[in-house]
Amino acid sequence: MVRPLAVDVDGTLTRPKPDRGVDPRVFEALRAYSEEAPVVVATGKAFPYPVALCEFVGLPIRVVAENGGVVCIEQGDGDDPYGGGRFGDGVVYNGDREAADAVARAYEAEGHALGWGAVDLVNRWRETEIAVARDQPLAPLERVAAAHGQEVVDTGYAYHVKSPDVDKDIGLETAADRLGYGPGDFLAVGDSENDAEMFGVAGESWAVANADDAALSAADFVTDAAYADGFLEALERATE
Template sequence: MDTPSVPDDAPPLAVDIDGTLTNDQRALDPRVIPVLRAWPTPIVIATGKSMPYPVALCEFLGIEQLVIAENGGVVVAGRDTVRIEGDREAANAVAAAYRDAGYGLGWGEADLVNRWRETELAVAREMPLAPLQEIADEYGLVVVDTGYAYHVKSPMVDKGTGLNVVAAELNLNSGDFLAIGDSENDVPTFEVAGRSVAVANADDRALAAADHVTDARFADGFLEAVERFAVP
């Protein structure tokens, strides 16, 4: 798909990274870069990744640092506002208990996936899920399968609560936003946004929750969504 033009009256955007702005190898599709840089209204990067990843993406794109990281556990609304909303102590306790039960987190010794994580725990999907869910439940946390990792997080925060925070900081309503994503962790964003689009590779929960589903997959789906639905 060719890179679409962005309408001058495009609504604020909340967009996931993995599976939405990337190809099937999780590499950022270069065609999304001019679209995001040309977007005329605020863009919120909403992801399960830890804060440095989406902040760096905003930095290199040259857009304002508006970020929902760790599935709502961390919210960045510009250079002056960082809110930590999750339960870091409980997540650390789950990690310790899971290791004590004989399981690793699956990311190797350096564990760059969790190294900068503030409020939750990410476990590789190759690791056993049932014991992880049992331990998480003991500490009052839930497990969300994003298709890329198991995220152990507080049930009190999600991408939807994060979007509410960022929208309020911007003097906007969550309902003003167009949300685009691909996973069950995008469902809360879909529920509070005014319009939601799931790319065709999305999981069943995201497909069911979205207002629209693209024909194309991954970043092609994002570009299709911009072309078809980026109008107020």
């Protein structure tokens, strides 16, 4: 039986840095996989980004966004993209945007910035956390976050300020339940410390070769190839 798939985006479906683009070769791979088992896009990006990815690739909208803070799972085959009731319980919010905003205000009051410029598209549609550019000072961000009961996770693309009890493992558990699976039924592929918790609850986990130490340590297997090449390798080896 082909396992349902939970897959990260940045660093996993993308080309090598500094290119942030999704490698177009993964589109058909994801579509083909979705014909055998559900595909859940699990990312640290703001909620609209994985929804748009699913829409344009042609996948049912099954997403874990904002490091588990937001979950939205389309049930059924998704043939009617605007059919009523297809999302069951609707959008599930696990995170706390108000607490994250308090961290942002305190961080900025100390003279720091979120680092995205005047038009902050990174956080504009974010609903349960905030993201800070990695060229901003980390130590004061971690201190302010801790004072507000939040934590900072470095995804390799941004510092994410989020609730400490919310990770991709919580998101995967929510998604799996709505699809009629357990998290242990899933194959998970990722590259970062925000994937490590998801690896811990998935039945089989693969880190692509460019993964950070946390993901490499948590994964069951590591690919020889990096970035999207590693993802494609993981799919091939996991379904042999």
